[in-house]
Amino acid sequence: MLTVHHLNNSRSQRVLWLLEELGVPYTLERYERDPRTLRAPESLRRVHPLGKSPVISDEGATIAESGAITEYLLERYGAGRLRPAAGSEEFRRYTYWLHYAEGSAMPPLLLKLVFLRIPRGRAPWYARPIIRGLAASVQARFVDPELGSHARYWEDALGAHPWFAGDEFSAADIQMSFPIEAADARVGFAGKLPKLKSFVERIQARPAYKRALEKGGPYTFLK
Numbered sequence: 736m737l738t739v740h741h742l743n744n745s746r747s748q749r750v751l752w753l754l755e756e757l758g759v760p761y762t763l764e765r766y767e768r769d770p771r772t773l774r775a776p777e778s779l780r781r782v783h784p785l786g787k788s789p790v791i792s793d794e795g796a797t798i799a800e801s802g803a804i805t806e807y808l809l810e811r812y813g814a815g816r817l818r819p820a821a822g823s824e825e826f827r828r829y830t831y832w833l834h835y836a837e838g839s840a841m842p843p844l845l846l847k848l849v850f851l852r853i854p855r856g857r858a859p860w861y862a863r864p865i866i867r868g869l870a871a872s873v874q875a876r877f878v879d880p881e882l883g884s885h886a887r888y889w890e891d892a893l894g895a896h897p898w899f900a901g902d903e904f905s906a907a908d909i910q911m912s913f914p915i916e917a918a919d920a921r922v923g924f925a926g927k928l929p930k931l932k933s934f935v936e937r938i939q940a941r942p943a944y945k946r947a948l949e950k951g952g953p954y955t956f957l958k
Contacts, residue, residue: 737761737793740782742775743768744955746801746913747789751951753805753909755943759812761791763950773852802834805906817906829900832892832907840914843881847922850874879922886924886931889915893930897937912938920955 739754739761741747745768754761766776766788780786783799790799791807798807809818819825850873889911892899899907915931918924924931938944948954 740764740790742766742788750789751947755946825901829907832899836910890928890930
């Protein structure tokens, strides 16, 4: 049976959601982050050399990376569901957003997380104000404007269609859920961008999304 190696508070939550949407049975192997460093446990390296999540095991194969996992699951179990017809304009948009979610949207979110946490690290008392100032300056001058640019881009995309690939919900929306929810948690835009606010409300109301949360455990976006 397919196994999801699930790290708490991570992007592997999307894999659980996708499997719930498809109705594919799976087993869950849970891993907990170090509460101080937020890093995955060393035991994940026994599954994949990088020790990262999400990772799945299926029929002797080990597959990592959210986009690769999504493509594998849809190819093997999708039966045409959750992705538009190949060659269509919707499929082109679907493919773009499926990979944009990790390739372009996540880097500024990772920077935001890093610069939020830098001031909390250990440092001599006399250096702390300087570190806090530098971290705040980088966020204000670069990270937050970059995130704002992406958020407006998402809002505009959803202005043309209710879902990222078009008029139908697809796995691209599952992929995009993490950067959107994480950006809202770290910056807060939902009240200012109504299309994104509606998107978040609609995905969180889906029964499969709720089932994935029940199985994956409490889900908070790291700050």
